[in-house]
Amino acid sequence: MSDVEWHSVALAPIVLVQGTESLIADRAVQRLRALAKEADPSVEIHGLVGEALGPGALAQVASPSLFGEPRLVIVPELQSAPDALVLELLDYLKAPESDVTLVLVHRGGNRGKKLLDALKKAGVPRVDASPVKRAADKQTFVAAEFARAQRRIQPDALVALVDAFGTDLAELAAISRQLIEDTTPDPGEQPAQVTVADVHALTSGRVESTAFAVADSAIAGKEQEALQLLQQAQLAGADPVPIVAAIASKMRSLAKVTAPSANARTLGMPDWMLRNLTRDARAWNDRSLARALEAVARADHEVKGAGRDPQWSVQRMVMEICRARRAG
Template sequence: MADVAWHSVDLAPVVLVHGTEPLIAARALERLKALARERDPEVAIHEIGGESAVAGALAQVTSPSLFGEGRFVLVPDLQSAPESLVNEVSSYIQSPEDDVTLVLVHRGGNRGKKLLDALKKAGVQRVAADPLKRAGDKQTFVTAEFTRAGRRIQPDAAAALVDAFGTDLSELAAISRQLIEDTTPEGGQQAAPVTLEHVRGVTAGRVETTAFAVADATIAGREAEALVLLQQARLAGADPVPLVAAMASKMRGLAKVSTPGASARSLGMPEWMVKNLSRDARGWSDRSLAHALNAVAQADHEVKGAGRDPQWSVQRMIIEISRARRTR
């Protein structure tokens, strides 16, 4: 079974969309339907599910058409399909029709495992509709959302969106749509790529975004700016824990790219992220980096209950890291 990404899946006689993330599954289906209509504007779209999932349903819609139009057949809930339909699918995949695209959606679980194994053995194209956990995968999702709309977003802008809204994929998709609408010019003018400034306009006051702004200023050694941003974060209601978490994330990134032989591939990071972190890392020595990591570890310990004043712990961390960066 050949795994393909939801944003690059192509038409094939049989496609399996498999996983528990409904939004990824929906995006894969939208792409496949659009490709089917692009290939044949007269394509007939059939869905076999619920009451229509009866014996013989698949054979009826996949039989050669008198009018010669292409057919797009969707089974939206393979994991709960009746045994008769599962058996039909098992037989059909042995010799699929050339002018039919059969899309099977399995939303997880063990039911239908025998058919899943058969699909794998047959080499059917599979889209993994799994929850996105890595920041890089979420940034790819954002970029794909803009591409679907015929727009572009700069890498640092996509990263900022993920920082602010990456805990909820549906929210991330919604804010992407809002940005697309807000930045589309009237009168048919060509839209410019969405930038970090555009993102900051819609994420103002968002705790995660504020936290990473504090971290960026701190690792650059801009102590005064970082402390001002920290005060703004407090006024916006930022809790000390995510502030320290953002700093820890940045410092871990610096440590990773400072490792001899580190590359985007070995670190599992996008090229642009490694490039930016490597630029920041040039201002750090091994000694100053170790001092900063110790400061983060101490602050993390204190804001989670070991310290008397979490706000002061964060402020002290920022001062120590900023000064470590300047002294090297």
């Protein structure tokens, strides 16, 4: 079985989409639908769900057609398929029909393991629909969303968007669509590349976006600017906990790039991000980084209940990061 990305999966006699991230699974199925219609507008599309899951369900829609039109057959809940269908699928796997694309969507769990093992042994292409956790993978997801809309987005804008909305993939997809719509020009005009300014205009109220801006200023040692940004966030009612979490994430990334033999692959980040962080890290040394990370850890402890004044804890953390940077 060979893994393929949802945004590049191609039509094949059988395709497996496996994982608990519904959005990725749905995107893969949507792409296969679009490819099937593009290849032949007369394609027949069948979904094996509910009452359509009776005995002989697969044979009924996948048997050679009298008129020879292609068919796309989708099993959207393979993990819940009745035993009769699983047995039919095992038999079909031995000799798939040439004019049928069978899409099997397994949304997690151990049920149907025998069939999954057989699909793997047969080398069926598989779309991994596991939860997207790494920032780099979320950025790839957003880039694919823009590519689907035939739009481009700057690398820095991509990072800013994931920083602001990366906790939930569905929200990230929705805000990407919103950003695409907001920056779509009038008919006849060439769409411009989406910029950081476009993202900031849309995410100005997001705590995460503000927090990463604070972190960028603090890492650069710009204490006054960082404190002004922090004050704006606090006056807007931003909770100290996500602010500290965002700044901690940025500081940890900065520390990671200073490790010996660090590279984009081992750190799970794109090359350009590694270059930017490496550039920022040149102004730091082990001692100054340790001091800044200690300030972050103390603030995290205090804003979660150990301190009397969470806002002061965050402010002190920002000042200590700036001073650690200047001392380095």
